Amino acid sequence: MKALIKKFVEAAGPSGFENAVRDLVKAEIAPYVDRIEVDALGSLIAWKGSRQPGGKRVMISAHLDEIGVIATHVDQNGFVRFTPLGAVRPHTCLGGRVIFQNGTRGVIGSERLEDLARTPGFEQMFIDVGAASREDCPVRTGDAGSFDRDFVALSENRLAAKAMDDRIGVAVQVEVIRQLKASPNELVFVFSTQEEVMLRGATTAAYAVDPEIGISIDVTVSGDTPRGIKMETALGKGPAIKVRDAGMISDPRLVRHMCAAAERLGIPVQLEILEGGTTDARAIQTTRAGVPAGCVSIPCRYIHSPSEVLDYQDVINSVKLLVELLGHPIDLQ
């Protein structure tokens, strides 16, 4: 599965411009699903199986997009000014590299800094694509780019890459689709767009799918780094079952159901209470008349930086957990 992860994380798909990633996913899942559709906002929706007695229509969602940049102006000397797509933080940018949709690579620089103790804002930064003039610059206002960073295995189980958020969820979902042989549920796998800009893809997909249960697969913050955020989650201690985040309180019945499934499988899980951020599950939960929703999270360090780090065993166990969950009736008690 590491090869699949590498392929997905190294692809470029900033919010709103996810087509390259979508094409990769489509090729991977086509033989394993009944029907594939791409909706108005670019989300890939794949149907697998039909509802048997005791089954439900379940929407599972992982987002295709990653945070990125978009060009706002090319100056007379060919420097590209930009603004973030999604929650990019300025301190992760300087010295970084980006790749635009047309393949142009660039380096992020900044104006002369008066005070090195203060992180410059995006308005002080620019991207140097090697051009000498506006006319010479291959980037135009409105061109989107993503951060440029290779996948690397730091050790046997610790993997680092940009866009783990949420290509790891995409990889898990693809693997689940391949491994699931039979299910009493009508499974609708959504590879959503524009999650990083307020869950827009999942919002419209959830309306269209009209599910009875919703589950998102995404990364969550890990609390196991030096003087880091206070949080129960740690790498290698299993998938995190979301109890709540800033945008959603998971359906407690679904949380119990997920924990019971993990216990049956004998895999470790952790409970996630996240103070900031949310996932596609929020959009599913609040669509139409409301849907019981939850989320399987993969703990991840340095989220929204060009090097996000997670544990491979958590990934493998997330696949196992989801195959177990989706392969059986989801009877909420």
Next chain:
Amino acid sequence: MSTHNTHAFELPVIGAEQIALLEKLSNAVGISGDEGEVRKIVLDEIKGLVDQIIVDSLGNVLAICNGEGPDPLRVMLAAHMDEVGFMLVEEDAPGLYAFAVVGGVDLRHLPGKMVQAGKQHLPGVIGAKPIHLQEKDENGRAIPLTSLRIDIGPGGKGKLKPGDRAAFATAFQQVGPSIIGKALDDRLGVATLIEILKRRPRQLTLQVAFTVQEEVGLRGARVAGYALNPDIAIILDSTPSYDLPVWDGEENIRYNTRIGCGPAIYTVDGATINDPRLIKFLAQIAERHGIPFQFRQPGGGGTDAGAIHKTRGGVPSVSISVPGRYQHTAAQITRTDDWTHTLQLVYAALHGLDRSVLAAER
């Protein structure tokens, strides 16, 4: 403007008739949630031009023109009728009203401005302490809303009540190549849609929404988009140009748009990542017809597209704005040519639009 002979049809132009319409619309008062005056003008103008008119529960005007042929493409066009302004909160003293702002208004612009209050358009002024009486350091500070009043004079005692709206009193005028008005955002869009309805393309089902409450959170567009359930949406608005020279002579890199450079096609704003297929289509149409255009700089802000593109299963959407300086103040300035080119772009785009624009996946 009609120097073109490469197209099969004449592009519309802005003449005295269109200016008169815009003047009427800009001078009408339609603060968010109280758009009746503007709606009345719209209803009068479009009567007889469309197959069906609905005024929905929020006050949106939804005008439908059925397309010819089997299964015509349903294209929603939207422009908001409301404008930013004020709502009276309490009569402190005879004719003296405490007020709240409606929509995004910079309080620093308010002192000394003429306003018109209530349905009767009673003239008033937003007062402030004259400079003669100010303390030394008072001059540099913004005056808080709690210290501002709308003053219509003691003769106005009891004539207004809490909840009544007030608007800037700026009268529309044409000055050389420019037009000045208080509510060009977004009466320019409203007027453009009315002009489109006068010469509508026959192959499309047009679902034209004159929306309410855009300035307070795209509320009208949300329900209009749901009701109309379009295949594609094109939103017309007016966006700021902050294209003034930079003080040290450096290149201005944050201008949003530039006046005189044609309609601004949106890429990414705070509420929408516009559909790349529609952006490309509009750019191609503009180039084919020799209509100047610009891309609005990606950034914050938003239009009715923010609500419309997320309705139901999603709607491919794009926004086009007439650029203008000093939006959301008492007076916006726009170049007449930019309006002309916006009308031409929308007109040419609608005449060239069919399902093939959505043939490729987004």
